[in-house]
Amino acid sequence: MDNILLWVSALGTLTAVMFAAVTAIGTLATAAFTALLWWVAKRALGGTNTQLQLLREQAERDGRPYVTADVVPGMHGGGSWDLVISNSGRSIALDTKFAFDVWPRGGKDDHVSEDLIRFLKEPQTLVPGARKRVVWRSQIKRSGTPAFSVGAPEGHTLVLTYSDELGKQYRTEFSFNSSTIGAAAPMPQEGSRTTAGLGDQRAILTDIDYALRTLNIHVGELRR
Structure with a gap:
């Protein structure tokens, strides 16, 4: 009878130890999983913060005067x-x-x-x-x-x-x-100059010549 009681007592002690071990393992697993979730969240938030910072800098560059x-x-x-x-x-x-x-x-x-x-x-x-x-x-x-x-x-x-x-x-x-x-x-090239046949209207034609040359320069500048 005493042996049976001793066996029952040892079995109870072993069961308690096994239960404590399982509980400890579960606690460690929970802690490890929590740490993994924290790491993943940190990486995700870090990436989000980096993206937000890049977007903020891009918006500043796009919106600034140049x-x-x-x-x-x-x-x-x-x-x-x-x-x-x-x-x-x-x-x-x-x-x-x-x-x-x-x-x-x-x-x-x-x-x-x-x-x-x-x-x-x-x-x-x-x-x-x-x-x-x-x-x-x-x-x-x-x-x-x-x-x-x-x-x-x-x-x-x-x-x-x-x-x-x-x-x-x-x-x-x-x-x-x-x-x-x-x-x-x-x-821009200047227009060609007339060198002959001006006659009595030389002054008028000279003014026209100057005007055409100036106009030609400005048209050439618009095409730049």
Whole structure:
């Protein structure tokens, strides 16, 4: 009888131990599964946060103003150059202005520098799609004297700064060299000149000749 009681007691103890072991294993499995779920959720949320950050940065890039400056062959014909400023972004550009080294005015014939420098120093507001074109450098031709240029130097650097509506500032540096650009840039051809048969109407025909040449240059510039 005592043996039976001992056997029953040992069996109960073993059952309790096995139950405790199974419970511990279940607890560990639950903890491991919970940890796995946490890791998966963290990876998913991390990926979502990364995507949201990328989307936010893309939206900022798409919505910001983009102001550029470029020197192009001028509308006054060969030897002249124009500065074109434009905002190709989707928002307004505020306090758009340039920092640069002021060049000396080229004498009494320089009708470009003073107005150009004043324009560059004046803060501009550019709405999306806005475009401004001003004379950058001009060539003066006079009968009996060599041609000369007035306005900005052949090579010059401008530092452009502007801000958006939220106050974020942007800065871009542009360097131009009109002699380098001019060596490769296409220029509109002037019309042919009549050299004979002017007769008494020479002055009128000369005026027409000048007008046609100017018109031809401007049409060529529109096709650029």
